[in-house]
Amino acid sequence: MVDFVPLASVDPAAVEALLDHAFGTGRHARTAYKVRGDAAPIDALCLAAVEDGALVGTIQCWPITLTDNEGITHPLVMIGPVAVEPARQRDGLGRMLMTHALNAAAAQGLDQAMMLIGDPAYYGRFFGFDAAATAGWRLPGPVERERLLAKGRDVPAVAGELGPRVTVEA
Template sequence: MDIVPIAHVSEDAVEALLDDAFGTDRHGRTAYRLRAGTRAIPALSFAALDTAGALLGTIQCWPVRIGDAAMVMVGPVAVEPAVQRGGIGRALMQAMLDAADAGAWPPLMMIGDPEYYGRFFGFSADGTAGWIVDGPVERRRLLARARAGQPMPAAGEVLPRPE
């Protein structure tokens, strides 16, 4: 498997994978509202390809904000259903975190499973109780991760941050 910038994969292939992984009704989810009108951040968005070049998985990151504080929304992390549980999503997350930690990126946030993303990647719902999102979300699944010394917004509405 190779992990490459998502720009190396056609948008149609990414959309087809997202449909396979999450269903064609995925656009109504809260996460889509939070990134409406934005573009994925190329430096933090990756694709996993098999040795023949077939798309196995993707991760995308999006610019959002809380008040004047910039943040990066992680997700979706999508893996072709036939190869899920093979470490592809984990490798994509690690590639994104390595890129985020190497750069001057703002804190990360996501809607996800706290047991998984907390255990393996340091995300936590601690400090997100004051955040407001447009749409339904289980509060325990609203997660954030910041590097040491990086300020995290305590309260406010999570909104898209168009470029």
């Protein structure tokens, strides 16, 4: 049986090993890592799938911002990476992780402007993500435009640059 637990309760070294195994050791150079920058993840939306004491999957969510061409910032939640142990990738764990994270986002009121970089057929079919609002979004690296997906009533359909959400303490 698979248990879904807060990612913070799992050994960080195990998480990094799973991410390396699922995506390769060069994953830090990907555009998604540049978008989220050094921001801390949203712990309430980050989960691990654990089976018989072994980490078999993770999902992480990050606070990011779209700064439009007028300088107005629009907060978003970036989903990803969704990582599943390669031998388990056809078992539905990724879909279960997404479902748990989206439910947690809804419970926290964080589901009104979400985005990810992923397969449009999969994320559209199962979770309602699409590229309708993202045509004018710029990223700090290459992206296949059809894979830049979003959902939520507050997703900004404006031109602008995605990057980490920076908060300034007063």
